[in-house]
Amino acid sequence: MDREELLHATPEEDGEPQKKRESPLVSLEKDLEFYADAIKEVAIEIMVEGISAYPIFIAHQHEVNIGELILNKEELNTEWTIQASTFEEFVEKGIISKEKKEPFLKVYKKPEDFMCVFVIVPEGANFIYYPYKKGRK
Known part of the structure; x- marks a missing residue:
């Protein structure tokens, strides 16, 4: 799933009349910017210090243990908290299975x-790649 799909995804409705709700990922894009x-x-820093060649950032609105x-978000008055991690920690914790290591590194x-952002929302979690230069001159 790419960034565009995630940003424009609409949450499943639970039997309520269809209302247009803004995806929480719209606020994520603003915060990532x-x-x-x-x-x-x-x-x-993660790469230069030799910690990992594959930094991964976790975006969440609750608490996570990685x-x-x-x-x-509380200190910065934003919607999303960001945590820094690595490919190696994701493998170690089983978020990326051993069988998925190669395919993950290829993409x-x-x-x-x-x-590389691992976005956690109530409906689940997924990886997105967000460009640093977006909207910059």
Whole structure:
């Protein structure tokens, strides 16, 4: 699933009359734009320090037990909290199964150009790649 599909996805209705609800991912895009420089700095640090060649950032609105907190929505008055992690931690915790390691690495986009974000919403979770340069001159 790509970023466009996620951003324009509509949540399933539970028998209520169809109302147009804004996807929470619209606010995520706004926050990622706001956080982009800080996230890129952390990604470069993770790679330069030899921690991992594959940084992964977790975007969530609740609490998660993976990665390290880098951007707290409460402190920054935003909608999403971001935690920094790595491909290796995702494999170790079983989020990426051993069988999926190769396919994941084949589609992993250049971390200097894209942030790899594991987005967690009540309906589930998925990876998206968000470009750092979006909307920048």
